[in-house]
Amino acid sequence: MTQPLTPRRMPLGDVVRTGGSGLRTHPLRVLLSALGIAIGIAAMIAIVGISSSGKAGLNAILDRLGTNMLAVAPAKGELGSDVTLPPEAETMIGRISSVESVTAIGAVKGVNVYRNDRIPVTQSNGITVVASRPGLPEVVGARVAAGSWLGAASSPYPSVVLGATTARWLGLSGSNLGGQLWLGGRWFTVVGILDPIELAEELDVVAFVTWERATADLGFDGHPSTVYVRAQESAITAVHGLLARTANPRSPQDVRVSRPSDALAAKAAADEALAGLLVGLGAVALLVGGVGVANTMVISVLERRSEIGLRRSLGATRSQIWLQFLTESLLLSLLGGLAGVVVGGLAAAAYAASQQWQIVLPGWAVFGGLAATLLIGGCAGMYPAVRAARLSPTEALTH
Amino acid sequence: MLELAGVTRDYGSGVVALRDVSLTVERGELVGIVGPSGSGKSTLLHVAGVLDRPTAGRVTVAGHDTARLSDRQLSALRAQHIGFVFQQFHLAPRVPALDNVADGLLYSGVRRAERRERAAQALHRVDLGHRLGHAPHEMSGGERQRVAIARAIVSEPEILYADEPTGNLDSVAGDLVMGILSQLRDAGTTVVIITHDREIAAMLPRQITLRDGRIVPAQVPA
Secondary structure, three states: OOOOOOOOOOOHHHHHHHHHHHHHOOHHHHHHHHHHHHHHHHHHHHHHHHHHHHHHHHHHHHHHHOOOEEEEEEOOOHHHOOOOOOOOHHHHHHOOOOEEEEEEEEEEOOOOEEOOOOOOOOOOOOOEEEEEOOOHHHHHOOOEEEEOOOOOOOOOOOEEEEOHHHHHHHOOOHHHOOOEEEEOOEEEEEEEEEOOOOOOHHHHHEEEEEHHHHHHHOOOOOOOOEEEEEEOHHHHHHHHHHHHHHHOOOOHHHEEEEOHHHHHHHHHHHHHHHHHHHHHHHHHHHHHHHHHHHHHHHHHHHHOHHHHHHHHHHOOOHHHHHHHHHHHHHHHHHHHHHHHHHHHHHHHHHHHHHOOOOOOOOHHHHHHHHHHHHHHHHHHHHHHHHHHHHOOHHHHHOO | OEEEEEEEEEOOOOOEEEEEEEEEEOOOOEEEEEOOOOOOHHHHHHHHOOOOOOOEEEEEEOOEEHHHOOHHHHHHHHHHHEEEEOOOOOOOOOOOHHHHHHHHHOOOOOOHHHHHHHHHHHHHHOOOOOOOOOOHHHOOHHHHHHHHHHHHHOOOOOEEEEEOOOOOOOHHHHHHHHHHHHHHHHOOOEEEEEEOOHHHHHOOOEEEEEEOOEEEOOOOOO
């Protein structure tokens, strides 16, 4: 007459609802213990997001600037000897077949820039005057922030164009175009100010005059200090190998050839190493957050002995009690994880926006973060849940 | 419905809570188990309610020999055949009466909508149909105990154990609770009430007196 007894299965919805019921009674405690997890996840997501957005930003810059530029400069001479490139270096390099364009600058020695003729000679601000070929902006990817490049507007006075940092040092902006600077014992008119040049930062801190003007009026010796070369992307290595010999056939060892885009990429790689370290710190925070969740769960089980006893008396099996507390722990850390993903994502987005990078938040980071959260919640909840399940109903009820 | 044969519960270290207790409760009976504190009443409730196993002897509930059942099967037996009412109510705080009562069916494989529907019916049965949405802290002790009774009977158990159901109530609320319990008996549920209160026990048709873990033989009425 008696039917066999089997516990009824609980639908998933009931499992989640029962697991969540314990969280509703202590909102502050839930908030605080989820916070630990949230901080860890937020830190990791933010760092991954910022680093990937930064990488995307760098790729965008490199796409725009091109990676096919090479800079040819004299190597630092041994024993302090002052090595220069021969005057014909630019022309010789221009004859290499894979070279698309070439330009040069030459440092004008002993000439400094002053706001006016009354400033003492020693207060030079360290701004170098550089003789430049007309094609420079095109080759190095410089953009004019205000005014125009040298020679574009015909001026009866000698003209000067300032690098971005130079203009800032001198306290000049677009509204000062047409003003005069005291340069090598005569007045020059400011005709343009450049934007910062990512591929040639050394050009941000100089003042440009034309090659001809520098030779005629400032005693420039005509030796290029740097030759900038754009070569076909496919032939870049070959051109790289030829440049030193071509620039200075007599002593190629005195020539240093560099690829400025490599320096940008190297900087990004260094940032990546730092980001790895920070993600590690985030992982530690996450682990500590997990310990917080475990702690909360242990306390919760101790406090809710009578609830456990009641549920056993209502017919809950040991495994249903176990599942309830495990679910509670999972929900608790998932709550922290979701909050962390949102906060970290927003932080990464805000930083990327401030850097004018495209916002990139890799899906693996989000899902990995949430998976780590669940793993931690599961580990943190396992021991308390087993303890809850082991509690005998009478022990729990008479407490 | 309930049969104990030679049941002993020994907690070890010389503490014997029940000694060789044998009793039978028939289907539809209303029985009081009476005795001073420390007489073994609570242990008897735990053993008869399959919350605990006896050290020796046989316990049969609703036709199931509990010695043959696993822990999982005992849980199912409680879920499907047994209801409990406790002195301390054990209601979930800040949870509406309706949901507290619906939890009585949580482990019976009933869908949530139906659980809530049957919970409403059970609350009507204990005259709390007007307080479905009220949480325990908004209720009097008597009302809370009636919510607890509704939770115990929502799964329509064959046997209901009430452990000092009036222990935390004043006499008016206590009488109301006792009235509801005897109504349940009238509706066919077997009800076992555990109490130390002789007055309460005197209201019940049958009493079993416990002292020092043994049943005191019934005195033949003069």
